[in-house]
Amino acid sequence: MGRKRTASVSLEESAPLDLEDSLSPPPPASSKFLQALSGYAYKAAGPGTRTRSKRVKLEETDESLPESLLADEPKAEPVEAAPAKRKAAKVAGTPSPRKPKPIQKELDVPHAAPPHWRETYDLIKEMREKISAPVDTMGCASAMKDEVNEQSRRFGTLIALMLSSQTKDEVTTDAMQKLRAKIGELTVENVLNTDDAVIQDCICKVGFWRRKTGYIRQTAQKLKDEFDSDVPQTVDELCSLPGVGPKMAYLTLQACIGVDVHVHRITNRLGWHKPPTTTPEQTRLNLQSWLPKELHREINPLLVGFGQ
Secondary structure (H helix, E strand, O other): OOHHHHHHHHHHHOOOOOOOHHOOOOOOOOOHHHHHOOOOOEEEEOOOOOOEEEEEEEEOOOOOOOOOHOOOOOOOOOOOOOOOOOOOOOOOOOOOOOOOOOOOOOOOOOOOOOOOOHHHHHHHHHHHHHOHHHHHHHHHHHHOOOOOOOHHHHHHHHHHHHHHHHOOHHHHHHHHHHHHHHHHOOOOOHHOOHHHHHHHHHHHHOOHHHHHHHHHHHHHHHHHHOOOOOOOOOOOHHHHHOOOHHHHHHHHHHHOOOHHHHHHHHHHHHHOOOOOOOOHHHHHHHHHHHHHHOOOOOOOHHHHHHHH
């Protein structure tokens, strides 16, 4: 009996301690000064709960801390944010208004006439008389030469000029013939009453035919709304039409020099511009300042055919 009692006592003495009994309470804060500075203290969790600490706000009535540390920090006044700028809402489907650029009519300081230009010009003219070029029979001016109605001729010439951009004269002439055969007389009303698919089928071989289809319809609508369905008679008004630039405007009016790629490149290769021009519009202004006015209308087909 004594042995069994001794063994039971020794078992009780050697029994392991409970885990909660072996845990020591959390150490106190290192400094009350730091606790007051941070404004928070840590409180240990009680038994039977998770050991995750909870943050407890210190009470301001703690008399052991100086009042300067317990005083509330001054709160910064909120700064009002600047009101955000609202962008003007753009209505879908309406193009943004665009101011037309003024077309320069002449140079402030005229370009000097190049030396021996007349001899070169007459030589080119003599060569052109012996050889027929596509522009002589299939140019934009020839596309409507058999049209009796003057208003339809002007409008048809404008359409031919729009189609001729980045397109050979043979292709332009073929497109104009198909267009006239399909819709009849080239008038503003007939174009507006024709579907885009019909126009595209007629001009599908010209360069940028999809874009030019839109230009033709927009131009016809603007001529109807603003110019009594007729072609305007000033360069600025012509350039306000969609797809019409200074070269097309001058060729339509046949009043000044119409400069295309042929005229621009050939006159630069002949050395007629000092310094060389970089755009056809600069070339036009230079030529217009010194070339005699009686040659303004013929220089374009002359040099275009020479280039062809």
